[in-house]
Amino acid sequence: MTNSTMGKAMTGVWIAAVTVAAFLWLPPAQGFRSPEAARMVVFHVPCAILTFVAFLLNAAYSWKYLRSRDPLSDGKANAAAELGMLFAILATATGSLFALEQWGSAWNWDPRETSIVILMLVYAAYFVLRGAVEEKTKRARLSAAYALLAFPAMVFLIWILPRIVESLHPTNTLFTRMGLDVTYRVTLWSFFAGLLAVFVWMFRLRLRVEQLEARVRRQPDEDTTPEPVLTGEQR
Amino acid sequence: MGSHSSGWAHEAFAVFGKDWLLELRTRVALGAVVLFAVTSVVAAGFALAPPSAVAAEVKAALLWVVLFFAAVAGLSRVFVVEEETRTADALRLVVSPAGVFVGKLAFNTVLMWALCAVTVPLFLVLMEASVRSGGLFFTVVLLGSTALACATTAVGAIVAKATMRGALFGVLSFPVALPPLLVSIHATKASWIDDNAWRVATGDLQVLIGFMLVMVPASLLVFEHIWSD
Numbered sequence: 001m002t003n004s005t006m007g008k009a010m011t012g013v014w015i016a017a018v019t020v021a022a023f024l025w026l027p028p029a030q031g032f033r034s035p036e037a038a039r040m041v042v043f044h045v046p047c048a049i050l051t052f053v054a055f056l057l058n059a060a061y062s063w064k065y066l067r068s069r070d071p072l073s074d075g076k077a078n079a080a081a082e083l084g085m086l087f088a089i090l091a092t093a094t095g096s097l098f099a100l101e102q103w104g105s106a107w108n109w110d111p112r113e114t115s116i117v118i119l120m121l122v123y124a125a126y127f128v129l130r131g132a133v134e135e136k137t138k139r140a141r142l143s144a145a146y147a148l149l150a151f152p153a154m155v156f157l158i159w160i161l162p163r164i165v166e167s168l169h170p171t172n173t174l175f176t177r178m179g180l181d182v183t184y185r186v187t188l189w190s191f192f193a194g195l196l197a198v199f200v201w202m203f204r205l206r207l208r209v210e211q212l213e214a215r216v217r218r219q220p221d222e223d224t225t226p227e228p229v230l231t232g233e234q235r
Numbered sequence: 236m237g238s239h240s241s242g243w244a245h246e247a248f249a250v251f252g253k254d255w256l257l258e259l260r261t262r263v264a265l266g267a268v269v270l271f272a273v274t275s276v277v278a279a280g281f282a283l284a285p286p287s288a289v290a291a292e293v294k295a296a297l298l299w300v301v302l303f304f305a306a307v308a309g310l311s312r313v314f315v316v317e318e319e320t321r322t323a324d325a326l327r328l329v330v331s332p333a334g335v336f337v338g339k340l341a342f343n344t345v346l347m348w349a350l351c352a353v354t355v356p357l358f359l360v361l362m363e364a365s366v367r368s369g370g371l372f373f374t375v376v377l378l379g380s381t382a383l384a385c386a387t388t389a390v391g392a393i394v395a396k397a398t399m400r401g402a403l404f405g406v407l408s409f410p411v412a413l414p415p416l417l418v419s420i421h422a423t424k425a426s427w428i429d430d431n432a433w434r435v436a437t438g439d440l441q442v443l444i445g446f447m448l449v450m451v452p453a454s455l456l457v458f459e460h461i462w463s464d
């Protein structure tokens with residue numbers, strides 16, 4: 001317990017320190033319309049990466065659920081989707097603020113902007129589907145199936161969109177030497193590390209809530225007689 | 236292996252035949268889909284009159300939006316009807332999941348073709364769209380409608396098991412159907428206005444074919460889990 005409290009405290013201090021460094025230590029980026037606003041990239045890119053990670057996790061746990069029928073995998077897939085939605089909103093908000101400063105418009109139908117909106121639609125559809133199925137195992141099964149159908153479609157979308165519309169986003173800046181200045185790269189990945197810790201913490205928290213909810217649901221059921229098996233699916 | 240695969244194809248063909256026999260008796264899906272499309276085309280044509288002033292981009296987008304929402308009105312019917320008439324269990328007993336899926340997919344594909352056969356000529360006349368490359372336009376409509384069926388058939392199986400099916404089908408289908416929709420709009424526009432339309436649209440056609448080659452196996456893979464309780 002004290003260990004996790006320590007971890008949380010350290011994550012908080014780390015993120016606060018990186019945030020301060022992003023404004024005080026990081027120099028403004030020359031060549032942008034507003035060099036000060038270019039600092040946004042340090043916060044924006046980690047959110048976008050985590051959105052993508054959450055989407056992969058959602059598909060992977062959905063696949064695992066269909067193989068194993070383990071309710072925990074379903075809980076993990078759902079938690080990943082919820083975090084994916086959260087980080088998609090953060091990535092879109094930070095990106096829009098920067099776009100407003102840099103290009104004078106908060107929304108440009110750039111391929112990545114479009115794909116993240118469609119990704120949010122996929123998550124929204126996933127949550128609506130989960131809401132529309134009462135029975136727990138059926139809900140897990142159907143939502144896992146949907147996640148695995150949406151996954152290849154999203155891969156296609158991310159692949160074809162740049163062919164149809166022009167992009168404002170730079171490509172290959174993250175992993176090539178030429179792309180970002182060293183100060184920016186250090187700050188960006190430091191923020192990513194902090195945000196990743198938050199991600200893992202929230203993920204575990206969500207699973208614990210889910211398990212507690214399951215326990216609460218189970219308890220009153222034990223007093224009543226179980227439903228006859230035959231009528232279960234025929235409602 | 237040979238007898239297994241032929242049994243599977245035989246089952247799919249039987250499901251396809253059964254579903255069309257039922258459909259031709261009641262014409263519920265056909266009526267819903269075609270009437271929805273015709274109503275939308277007439278409403279759009281009337282609202283935009285004279286349509287000659289409307290840009291080809293807008294018309295191409297309008298055509299595929301109409302086709303998509305018409306598909307949403309009817310393509311889940313083929314699974315919903317099995318749940319409503321309580322015949323899904325009987326089907327599960329006698330036919331393999333793959334046979335059911337391929338049969339239903341074939342049904343939905345032919346339904347989309349029927350929809351296009353009525354809607355697309357009507358659209359061209361009412362919206363005054365002149366086609367430069369008829370061969371390309373035909374290919375795009377054929378492949379695009381087939382890709383829409385491939386994208387939405389498994390989703391139809393999902394919503395048949397959930398509540399508030401009608402609304403859910405549209406919400407769940409849209410993100411999955413978006414890649415074929417976007418490239419179909421792009422290629423349709425090319426076939427209407429571009430001089431070297433085939434060259435412009437080659438990539439789009441490749442995407443449509445690739446999409447089907449990915450979505451059909453993916454759907455087959457998860458369909459077993461959707462279909463069997």
